Amino acid sequence: MRNLTATRPRQPWTAPTASDPVSASLRLPGSKSITNRALVLSALGAGPSTLTRPLRARDTELMAAALRAIGAHVSIADDDRWLVRPHQLVGPAHVDVGLAGTIMRFVPPVAGLAEGQVTLDGDLHARNRPLGPLIEALRSLGVRVDTPASGSLPLVVMGAGRVTGGEVVIDASASSQLVSGLLLAAPRFDRGLVVRHVGPPVPSAPHLRMTVQMLRAAGAAVDDSTPDVWAVEPGPLTGRSWEVEPDLSGAVPFFAAALVTGGEMTLRGWPPQGSAQPVELLRTLLQQMGAEVALTTEGLTVRGTGSVRGLRADLSDVSELTPALTALAMLADSPSVFTGIGHIRGHETDRLAALAREFTALGADVTESPDGLEIRPRPLRGGMFRTYQDHRMAHAAAVAGLAVPGIELDDVACTSKTMPEFPALWSAVVTGKS
Known part of the structure; x- marks a missing residue:
C-alpha cells in the first residue's frame, strides 16, 4: 500500500494551456x-x-x-x-x-x-x-x-x-x-x-x-x-457489495475544460438513473454557463458551445464545485455571483479568501462577501497560484490555465487527497494524448 500519510514533497507545476478543443472519454476514480x-x-x-x-x-x-x-x-x-x-x-x-x-x-x-x-x-x-x-x-x-x-x-x-x-x-x-x-x-x-x-x-x-x-x-x-x-432505528447493518460511482466533484474540472475550449468530455460509467450525487443540479449549472449536457448509456457528456456565460447561483448544495466554477466564471463573457457558500471558509482552507486572493494576483476583478464571491471577468495573466494544500484550489488553477498561459501552481501534489493521477491525466486531456 502506498504511504500517502507521510509528509509529501511539494510539486510546482505549470498548468497546460489548450491549443485545440479538448475531446476525451474518461472513466474517473470513484467518489x-x-x-x-x-x-x-x-x-x-x-x-x-x-x-x-x-x-x-x-x-x-x-x-x-x-x-x-x-x-x-x-x-x-x-x-x-x-x-x-x-x-x-x-x-x-x-x-x-x-x-x-x-x-x-x-x-x-x-x-x-x-x-x-x-x-x-x-x-x-x-x-x-x-x-x-x-x-x-x-x-x-x-x-x-x-x-x-x-x-x-x-x-x-x-x-x-x-x-x-x-x-x-x-x-x-x-x-x-x-x-x-x-x-x-x-x-x-x-x-x-x-x-x-x-x-x-x-x-x-x-x-x-x-x-x-x-x-x-x-x-x-x-x-x-x-x-x-x-x-435512525437501532438494528443490524447488512454486509453487501457497494458499487462506487465516479466522483462528480472530481469530474467538474474536466467538464469545465470542454466548456472553456469548445470541446467535448464524456465521463464513462455514470449511472443512468438513481445517482447518489447531485448530477441534475450540476447539469443545470453547466447549461446556464453555456454547455450542452447529455446523460446516455455511454456516460455523462458535456459539450462546449464556443462561449462561457456568467452565472448567478446559490451553490450551497454543491459548494465543492465552487473553485472550478469560479475559474470558469473568470473566463466568462459576463459577471457571476455565487452565494450560499460561506461555510467553505472552514474547508481545507478558507476557500473564499484563497480564491479571491489568488485570482486577484493574476489580474482578476473579484469581490469576496461573507457568503460568496462576485466575479467581473477581465483578462488574466500568468503567475504563481498558491494552492494552500487544497485539491480544489489546484483544480481551479488548472481550469484557468486552459486559457491563460503561464499559471504556475506552487504545489500540485495536494490533488493526491482525492485524485493522485490528476496532473498526468489533466495534461494528457489538454494536450490530446489521453
Missing part, C-alpha cells in the same frame, strides 16, 4: 464521499462487504487505516475491489485524519462504540476545521471526549463499547458531515438516534441525502420526512 461512507457502514455491518471501483486516494486510504486501527479488517490491496470484514472495535488506537473532514467527523461516533481509547489528530490545518458541534453531541449521548480548550483536534474518545443513543440537538450549519457522522453510527446505538438540527440551513444537502440513501441500502430504518430531523 470519495461514497467510498468513505461505504467503508464506515461496512465496518459496522454484521457481515463482510466489498467495495467495487472505490477511490484510492489519501482521504480514503486514511479512512481505511482509521477503521483498521480500531479493529475492522480492511483489505485495499486490490485497487478495484476492497474487502471489509467487521470485527470487535477496540482501542487503544491512533487515527490520522489528514485533512479529511469525513474522517474527523465520521470516526468519532464509531470510536464511541469501541472498547478503549481512540486518539484522533491530523494535518496542522485540520485543527481549524469545525468539529465542536459533533463533540458536544457525543458528550450529550454520554460519550467521553477529551479535547483542547479550542474544542478541536487533537481529541481523545474514551470508548465504552456501546453508546446508549437517544436524541441530540445540533447546529450543523458549518458542515453536513456533522450530521452524517452521527447518522452512520446510529444503527449500532442501543436506542438508535434522533438528530435535530437547529440553526441556519445545513449546507450540502445532497450529501445528507446520500448518507440516508446508503444507510437504507445497508438495512437501516431512517425517517427523514421532517425537515432538519433524522431518526
Whole structure:
C-alpha cells in the first residue's frame, strides 16, 4: 500500500494551456464521499462487504487505516475491489485524519462504540476545521471526549463499547458531515438516534441525502420526512457489495475544460438513473454557463458551445464545485455571483479568501462577501497560484490555465487527497494524448 500519510514533497507545476478543443472519454476514480461512507457502514455491518471501483486516494486510504486501527479488517490491496470484514472495535488506537473532514467527523461516533481509547489528530490545518458541534453531541449521548480548550483536534474518545443513543440537538450549519457522522453510527446505538438540527440551513444537502440513501441500502430504518430531523432505528447493518460511482466533484474540472475550449468530455460509467450525487443540479449549472449536457448509456457528456456565460447561483448544495466554477466564471463573457457558500471558509482552507486572493494576483476583478464571491471577468495573466494544500484550489488553477498561459501552481501534489493521477491525466486531456 502506498504511504500517502507521510509528509509529501511539494510539486510546482505549470498548468497546460489548450491549443485545440479538448475531446476525451474518461472513466474517473470513484467518489470519495461514497467510498468513505461505504467503508464506515461496512465496518459496522454484521457481515463482510466489498467495495467495487472505490477511490484510492489519501482521504480514503486514511479512512481505511482509521477503521483498521480500531479493529475492522480492511483489505485495499486490490485497487478495484476492497474487502471489509467487521470485527470487535477496540482501542487503544491512533487515527490520522489528514485533512479529511469525513474522517474527523465520521470516526468519532464509531470510536464511541469501541472498547478503549481512540486518539484522533491530523494535518496542522485540520485543527481549524469545525468539529465542536459533533463533540458536544457525543458528550450529550454520554460519550467521553477529551479535547483542547479550542474544542478541536487533537481529541481523545474514551470508548465504552456501546453508546446508549437517544436524541441530540445540533447546529450543523458549518458542515453536513456533522450530521452524517452521527447518522452512520446510529444503527449500532442501543436506542438508535434522533438528530435535530437547529440553526441556519445545513449546507450540502445532497450529501445528507446520500448518507440516508446508503444507510437504507445497508438495512437501516431512517425517517427523514421532517425537515432538519433524522431518526435512525437501532438494528443490524447488512454486509453487501457497494458499487462506487465516479466522483462528480472530481469530474467538474474536466467538464469545465470542454466548456472553456469548445470541446467535448464524456465521463464513462455514470449511472443512468438513481445517482447518489447531485448530477441534475450540476447539469443545470453547466447549461446556464453555456454547455450542452447529455446523460446516455455511454456516460455523462458535456459539450462546449464556443462561449462561457456568467452565472448567478446559490451553490450551497454543491459548494465543492465552487473553485472550478469560479475559474470558469473568470473566463466568462459576463459577471457571476455565487452565494450560499460561506461555510467553505472552514474547508481545507478558507476557500473564499484563497480564491479571491489568488485570482486577484493574476489580474482578476473579484469581490469576496461573507457568503460568496462576485466575479467581473477581465483578462488574466500568468503567475504563481498558491494552492494552500487544497485539491480544489489546484483544480481551479488548472481550469484557468486552459486559457491563460503561464499559471504556475506552487504545489500540485495536494490533488493526491482525492485524485493522485490528476496532473498526468489533466495534461494528457489538454494536450490530446489521453
